[in-house]
Amino acid sequence: MIIPHPLLGPRDAAEFVYKGDASLINRPDGMTASDDEMHDYAYLRDNPAGEHRELWYHEQGDRSWLVVTRNTMTHDITYVELARDVARASGRSR
Amino acid sequence: MRYSALKILKEGLTGNKGWKPVWREPDPKPEYDVIIVGGGGHGLSTAYYLAKEFRGKNIAVLEKGWLGSGNIGRNTTIIRSNYLLEGNQPFYELSLKLWEGLEQDFNYNAMVSQRGILNLIHSDPQRDAFVRRGNAMRLSGADAEIFGREEIQKMCPFLDYENARFPIQGAIWQPRGGTVRHDAVAWGYARGADALGVDIIQNCEVTGFQIENGVCKGVETSKGAIRAKKVAVCVAGSSSRVMEKAGMRLPIESHVLQAFVTEGLKPVIPGVITFGAGHFYVSQSDKGGLVFGGDIDGYNTYAQRGNLPVVEDVCEGGMAIMPMIGRARLLRMWGGIMDMSMDGSPFIDKTHIDGLYFNGGWCYGGFKATPASGYCYAHLLATDTPHKTAEAYRLDRFRRGAPIDEKGQGAQPNLH
Numbered sequence: 387m388i389i390p391h392p393l394l395g396p397r398d399a400a401e402f403v404y405k406g407d408a409s410l411i412n413r414p415d416g417m418t419a420s421d422d423e424m425h426d427y428a429y430l431r432d433n434p435a436g437e438h439r440e441l442w443y444h445e446q447g448d449r450s451w452l453v454v455t456r457n458t459m460t461h462d463i464t465y466v467e468l469a470r471d472v473a474r475a476s477g478r479s480r
Numbered sequence: 481m482r483y484s485a486l487k488i489l490k491e492g493l494t495g496n497k498g499w500k501p502v503w504r505e506p507d508p509k510p511e512y513d514v515i516i517v518g519g520g521g522h523g524l525s526t527a528y529y530l531a532k533e534f535r536g537k538n539i540a541v542l543e544k545g546w547l548g549s550g551n552i553g554r555n556t557t558i559i560r561s562n563y564l565l566e567g568n569q570p571f572y573e574l575s576l577k578l579w580e581g582l583e584q585d586f587n588y589n590a591m592v593s594q595r596g597i598l599n600l601i602h603s604d605p606q607r608d609a610f611v612r613r614g615n616a617m618r619l620s621g622a623d624a625e626i627f628g629r630e631e632i633q634k635m636c637p638f639l640d641y642e643n644a645r646f647p648i649q650g651a652i653w654q655p656r657g658g659t660v661r662h663d664a665v666a667w668g669y670a671r672g673a674d675a676l677g678v679d680i681i682q683n684c685e686v687t688g689f690q691i692e693n694g695v696c697k698g699v700e701t702s703k704g705a706i707r708a709k710k711v712a713v714c715v716a717g718s719s720s721r722v723m724e725k726a727g728m729r730l731p732i733e734s735h736v737l738q739a740f741v742t743e744g745l746k747p748v749i750p751g752v753i754t755f756g757a758g759h760f761y762v763s764q765s766d767k768g769g770l771v772f773g774g775d776i777d778g779y780n781t782y783a784q785r786g787n788l789p790v791v792e793d794v795c796e797g798g799m800a801i802m803p804m805i806g807r808a809r810l811l812r813m814w815g816g817i818m819d820m821s822m823d824g825s826p827f828i829d830k831t832h833i834d835g836l837y838f839n840g841g842w843c844y845g846g847f848k849a850t851p852a853s854g855y856c857y858a859h860l861l862a863t864d865t866p867h868k869t870a871e872a873y874r875l876d877r878f879r880r881g882a883p884i885d886e887k888g889q890g891a892q893p894n895l896h
Contacts, residue, residue, distance in 0.1 A: 387787055400789040404779045404894055421879070423665040427820050428891050429878040433720035435782045456728065458734070458781045 389454060390466050394447060401446035407431055408433035408453045411473050435459055444474060482587055497692050502667065503547075505675035508681050514861055515670060515699060515708040517686050517722065518715035520545025521552035521662075522839060522846065524669035524680075525854025526714055526861070527732045528586065531676035533855070534862035539678045540708075544685040548666030551717055554784070555847040556739050556771050558752050558763060559620045560597045560657035564613045567872030567884040568825060569620040574869045575852030576622065576656060582851060588668030590660050591766060596751035597657030598632065600639075600801070601650040606757075610652040617654070627651045635750055638804050646757045646793035646800070657752060659763055665850055689726045689836065696726070696836035712837040712861055716826075717817040717842035721782075726836060731822040731878060733893040735776045736815040737844050738786040740794065742808040744768030755804075760797030762805070770808055772798060776818060776844065778894040786815045818844050823883035824896030828866065828873045829858050837861060838875065843896055 387399035409432075414423045435458055442452045451469035456462065472480065481487075491498050491615060514530065516523045519541045530536035543549070559579050560574035573864065583590050596805035601607045607626070620742050629641060641648045670680055681703070688700035698707035715722050719728050745768045754761040762772040774794035777786045791813065804837045814847035821827070821841035827851070828839050839857045842849060866873070872884055878891070889895035 398789075399779075399787065406780070406892070406894075425879050426729070429731040431720070431731070431733055432724075432729060433733050433780065435721050435734075438780055440780060456779075459783055461781065461783055461787075 402442040405441035501670040506679045511707040513538040519714045520550045521532035521850040522853045523714040524855040527673040527678045528669045529855045530858035552666045557659045559848040571869040590664040594658040596655045602646040695834040714839040715818045716840045716842045735820045739773040740813045741769040755801040758797035820893035822891040823885040825884035858862045861866035
């Protein structure tokens, strides 16, 4: 697979480390979240067949985290954005 | 019809005209006591043991495609019971014991071959870890021996003992491990279950569950609605997709594991050899092909094919430990979809919906578990209590802080 990096252009997926579902960005506040919320965040996944937004870390490159929209049936990548931008757009400071 | 040497002789002399199809192809009845969703190895063994050992009646197995069309036909056929943890090892030893008596039990040649499994050791700390593992295995009643380099050299002279990065210092050897003819496992269980009255219904996809007031009363399928007192899902590889129809999210990601087979060769490899440090393992099939594999690709996927970096990594591992493999030509490669769970261990449990049961999360170790998985699932379905070797395989174990994490990697499925 080739991942079109928003800053560096097309890069081999082997340069990246895979983390998982992009919803992992939205970690609940550990001081206020319930046990159920923390459990569901840490252990449960949607794991869809089809379009999947997921986190890839460019370890062998610029060390940026990306949110890649990829189809789990075909491996087609349709959209790539910086995880930083996704987090900021949802109201996070960084 | 029982198979025997006499029967083969008789059929051979009379033109082989007396053989009959080994299972029926019935239409679904409107209602069953138990519906098993998934006609793979685990589903069929569940049906077989439920009917045979627990006197279950009125059972159906529903299969989306053809019988045994999933991971029972896409694995690397290895059986072993060499786990470390309390929650795992007694279960896998039960499985190995069931493998040992399987062919006599269901009167079918599954080519169970206990040719032994060798896990290589490359350092003192690894030897310590494997000695500990061997002791855990022996405590569960399994067999394990620690070999020095000389004993391995006698058995496998072709390995690279002086590899600069991973010189071979020894191995842990389980003589009762080995390989089994994978498709014959599905066929044998299907034939056995059918003979006990189980309806095996192929090309029948479950499209939904009939859940009324928190109780599962049946399933919707491509062949119409079927009512059931108990519905037992057993579809590892597609678990999240199926359980999503019941509104459940699982502690599972789907990943692809690739496997490879070379052209047929004369016998060169005595048993199963694993080179964990190099992410490579190999055995030789009875047809002569070298069957080998390595790690999962590591990203969510339902495509039954992988990518080239893992092919390169597996082949590099093979060349490093067993340079002669470079002379063999690759015949085929394929991928199978794994339920990778959050701790690398499986689930055999009731769900929060009454009458709905779940078996899955087998990661890349489902094949060897086929008999015990079916036996313990049948026990759960028949008695509503977990079998004593499968008590730890509960869906709520993360909530209780009781994961069964052999590798100690935490909740990161692609590292297990």
